[in-house]
Amino acid sequence: MVDNSAALIARIEQLKREKGAVILAHYYTPAEVQQVADFLGDSLALSVKARDIEAPVILFAGVNFMAETAKVLSPDKRVLIPVPEAGCSLAESCPAEAFAAFKAKYPDHKVVSYVNTTVGVKALTDICCTSSNALQVVESIPREQPIIFAPDRNLGSHIARLTGRDNIVLWDGACLVHEEFSLPKILQLKEQYPEAKVVVHPECPREIVDVADYAGSTAGILKYCGECPSREFIVVTEAGILAEMRKRYPQKHFIPAPPKGSDGCNECRDMKLITLESIVRCLENESPEVTMDEQVRLAAERSILNMVAVKG
Numbered sequence: 567m568v569d570n571s572a573a574l575i576a577r578i579e580q581l582k583r584e585k586g587a588v589i590l591a592h593y594y595t596p597a598e599v600q601q602v603a604d605f606l607g608d609s610l611a612l613s614v615k616a617r618d619i620e621a622p623v624i625l626f627a628g629v630n631f632m633a634e635t636a637k638v639l640s641p642d643k644r645v646l647i648p649v650p651e652a653g654c655s656l657a658e659s660c661p662a663e664a665f666a667a668f669k670a671k672y673p674d675h676k677v678v679s680y681v682n683t684t685v686g687v688k689a690l691t692d693i694c695c696t697s698s699n700a701l702q703v704v705e706s707i708p709r710e711q712p713i714i715f716a717p718d719r720n721l722g723s724h725i726a727r728l729t730g731r732d733n734i735v736l737w738d739g740a741c742l743v744h745e746e747f748s749l750p751k752i753l754q755l756k757e758q759y760p761e762a763k764v765v766v767h768p769e770c771p772r773e774i775v776d777v778a779d780y781a782g783s784t785a786g787i788l789k790y791c792g793e794c795p796s797r798e799f800i801v802v803t804e805a806g807i808l809a810e811m812r813k814r815y816p817q818k819h820f821i822p823a824p825p826k827g828s829d830g831c832n833e834c835r836d837m838k839l840i841t842l843e844s845i846v847r848c849l850e851n852e853s854p855e856v857t858m859d860e861q862v863r864l865a866a867e868r869s870i871l872n873m874v875a876v877k878g
């Protein structure tokens with residue numbers, strides 16, 4: 567199997583050169599997929615990279631809303647997605663039609679949407695955010711201006727708590743992976759590893775965020791683990807991030823928090839659908855490719871560029 571991986575990786579490198587393609591990958595993809603990435607990052611870094619990239623072809627190793635975001639920002643490039651059916655429970659918890667009806671109930675509200683949304687929801691959004699910049703995005707809006715925050719109720723209520731704002735209406739969506747962490751199991755790990763710091767993604771429910779030493783995006787968590795003098799960390803986010811943690815900080819010990827139903831790692835099934843084989847096929851065929859309606863793209867682009875402007 568190792569030999570097979572090596573051959574697939576060599577083939578991918580050859581195809582990248584032939585096709586002028588770059589691979590963007592999220593930290594939650596399998597470790598061997600992360601190995602072939604030209605850029606590995608969290609949602610925010612990947613959005614910015616997709617906008618700035620010069621190569622004519624982008625292959626997006628991630629779930630479908632991420633590839634869509636890349637296409638919105640790079641309409642003149644071909645954006646390939648190896649497994650288009652790799653979706654996101656959070657994005658799926660907010661269908662555009664239902665969201666339009668919800669939005670109509672709050673005509674004086676500005677819409678802030680987490681980037682984990684379909685292009686249709688982004689088109690209904692004033693400004694996107696990711697978990698890296700949600701606080702800055704909300705703070706960029708005048709305090710007296712009421713806000714709809716979608717689709718993640720956990721991230722939205724976390725930001726409402728941090729800002730002390732009581733004028734944020736939440737869409738009732740969540741990520742099924744981050745909802746699955748078990749507080750009793752985390753508390754048990756804390757007892758077992760009393761020196762360990764607990765790092766948590768804010769897509770987790772409040773009772774989990776409340777036991778965190780640090781809560782932030784995947785990029786934020788990686789940075790914290792590097793800067794914090796502690797040598798042990800209980801990691802409460804999708805387990806794909808462990809590959810990058812162990813690569814960057816080999817002298818530190820990372821303990822994955824398990825989900826409620828098992829003692830194994832908590833994984834995003836959709837992110838794990840991306841394989842080296844699917845990347846080879848996709849580059850060879852230059853398909854599947856992301857396409858979208860230009861009007862919807864333009865509306866979605868505005869909300870993403872508004873976000874990127876806040877970050878910059």
Ligand code: 13P
Pocket residue numbers: 607608609610654682696697698741769782783784785
């Ligand atoms: P970030 O990349 O913003 O940390 O988000 C995590 C996530 O769930 C992506 O699907």
Ligand code: SF4
Pocket residue numbers: 594629653654655656657682741742743744769804834835836837
């Ligand atoms: Fe979506 Fe959750 Fe998977 Fe991220 S971890 S892609 S939010 S389902």
